[in-house]
Amino acid sequence: MSKGTWYPLCRPDDERIKIRRTEGIYLYDTRGKEYIDANSGLWNVPLGYSNQHIMEQLAGQLQKVQYVNACEFGTEEAEELSEMLLSLHHDDIEKIVYTCTGSEAVELSIKLIRKYAALKGNGHKRTIAVLQNSYHGSYYGSMSCSDYDGQEREGYGPLLDGIRELSLPFCTCCRSGQVSDKCEAAMKDKLEQELAAFGDSLAGIIVEPILGSAGVIPLPEWFLRRIMEFAKEYDTITVFDEVATGFGRTGKMFCYQHYDMKPDIITMSKAMNNGILPIGAVAVASKIAEQFRIHDEFIFHLSTQNGNALCCAATKATIEELQKNNGELLVHAQEMSDYFAGRIRNEFMEQFPRIFDLRGRGMMFAIDLLDKDMSRKMRFNELLKVVNLLKKYGVIAEWSYLENLTSCMVIFLPYIIQKEQIDTILEKLLLTFNRMLV
Numbered sequence: 001m002s003k004g005t006w007y008p009l010c011r012p013d014d015e016r017i018k019i020r021r022t023e024g025i026y027l028y029d030t031r032g033k034e035y036i037d038a039n040s041g042l043w044n045v046p047l048g049y050s051n052q053h054i055m056e057q058l059a060g061q062l063q064k065v066q067y068v069n070a071c072e073f074g075t076e077e078a079e080e081l082s083e084m085l086l087s088l089h090h091d092d093i094e095k096i097v098y099t100c101t102g103s104e105a106v107e108l109s110i111k112l113i114r115k116y117a118a119l120k121g122n123g124h125k126r127t128i129a130v131l132q133n134s135y136h137g138s139y140y141g142s143m144s145c146s147d148y149d150g151q152e153r154e155g156y157g158p159l160l161d162g163i164r165e166l167s168l169p170f171c172t173c174c175r176s177g178q179v180s181d182k183c184e185a186a187m188k189d190k191l192e193q194e195l196a197a198f199g200d201s202l203a204g205i206i207v208e209p210i211l212g213s214a215g216v217i218p219l220p221e222w223f224l225r226r227i228m229e230f231a232k233e234y235d236t237i238t239v240f241d242e243v244a245t246g247f248g249r250t251g252k253m254f255c256y257q258h259y260d261m262k263p264d265i266i267t268m269s270k271a272m273n274n275g276i277l278p279i280g281a282v283a284v285a286s287k288i289a290e291q292f293r294i295h296d297e298f299i300f301h302l303s304t305q306n307g308n309a310l311c312c313a314a315t316k317a318t319i320e321e322l323q324k325n326n327g328e329l330l331v332h333a334q335e336m337s338d339y340f341a342g343r344i345r346n347e348f349m350e351q352f353p354r355i356f357d358l359r360g361r362g363m364m365f366a367i368d369l370l371d372k373d374m375s376r377k378m379r380f381n382e383l384l385k386v387v388n389l390l391k392k393y394g395v396i397a398e399w400s401y402l403e404n405l406t407s408c409m410v411i412f413l414p415y416i417i418q419k420e421q422i423d424t425i426l427e428k429l430l431l432t433f434n435r436m437l438v
């Protein structure tokens with residue numbers, strides 16, 4: 001027995017490096033070692049640590065209202081934030097429901113999908129489609145919708161019934177942006193077969209527009225267009241899970257805004273208040289709210305801390321920072337994205353043939369790596385060594401490994417990063433690759 005903290009995704013006695021101080025894009029551990037956080041926390045700290053505006057707004061909020069019972073009262077902070085969030089979304093979105101996490105936002109989406117079908121008198125529509133290899137969270141519903149590596153759910157069942165998978169429109173033989181006509185045609189055929197099999201049974205489809213945990217895999221535009229078209233035909237609710245891609249991560253405030261699409265539900269969390277306090281939210285289209293109105297129904301969802309005033313104030317401050325000076329931070333982030341991607345493509349991929357691909361959009365990237373014999377993806381143990389060596393050199397990145405699909409380093413750069421700081425990351429990456437990829 002060893003009493004203490006049991007960390008997420010850990011065995012009972014796994015240890016963690018202890019962080020004593022955070023500042024800008026840097027972390028400092030208890031021994032004084034400095035790290036550049038190239039993972040933006042857990043993808044949720046795009047403005048860096050210790051953002052002055054957020055800290056001031058939060059301190060001010062502590063003097064006003066900290067918490068009220070949302071079953072009895074509202075707050076100006078939650079109302080103002082809803083107004084702000086609605087202004088960020090397309091005009092069919094009517095309501096914002098607060099949650100505490102991304103997983104909870106997905107739970108609620110599952111409930112709304114099924115309740116909408118029931119209210120419409122479509123009791124036969126119970127099935128929800130999700131993408132193979134997607135990750136939507138760790139609660140029972142969101143976990144049932146996830147198939148990150150297939151093994152993670154073992155032994156926890158029974159899971160939620162009625163969740164079915166759509167094949168991932170991704171092939172390992174083609175690099176991003178260079179998918180062959182043959183591969184694309186095969187993926188399109190597969191999708192048509194799967195949609196035809198679902199037909200009118202499909203209550204909802206939940207997608208990450210860019211699969212994050214699976215190794216930054218952007219869904220092709222044709223795929224998204226086809227499922228939106230199918231959903232319209234069968235009154236199927238479309239959910240874009242923007243927990244990882246929201247709040248500017250892909251270059252637009254939300255990833256769906258790269259296309260002319262209007263999902264019925266958008267889930268949000270992570271970068272929402274720059275990681276300072278737990279918050280998530282679900283943006284809901286008026287056609288869903290309208291069914292509750294027609295039937296005079298309540299929404300059956302509650303966590304005690306939903307819409308907490310402090311969390312909302314920190315979120316408002318974060319959005320203000322993102323929108324400051326006509327969104328100049330997102331313009332800066334795109335410049336930094338182009339710089340980073342350009343150097344990886346033009347220098348690193350030239351020098352190291354074992355870098356198979358660079359995927360991503362905006363400030364989310366995956367560097368896909370091959371094994372020494374170049375015939376397969378890098379083995380998991382090797383990939384861990386790469387990421388750990390980079391950490392030893394003082395740069396934090398993530399890994400994603402799915403057997404026969406992806407083996408990659410995952411990098412979510414903070415939007416505030418400067419060119420010289422990217423140069424430092426690349427220097428350390430070069431040291432790492434010189435030892436691991438030759």
Ligand SMILES: Cc1ncc(COP(=O)(O)O)c(C=O)c1O
Nearest residue numbers: 101102103135136137212243244
């Ligand atoms: C796309 C997506 N959805 C949902 C979640 C779950 O969010 P949370 O960890 O806040 O519960 C995550 C977390 O990584 C995610 O990437």
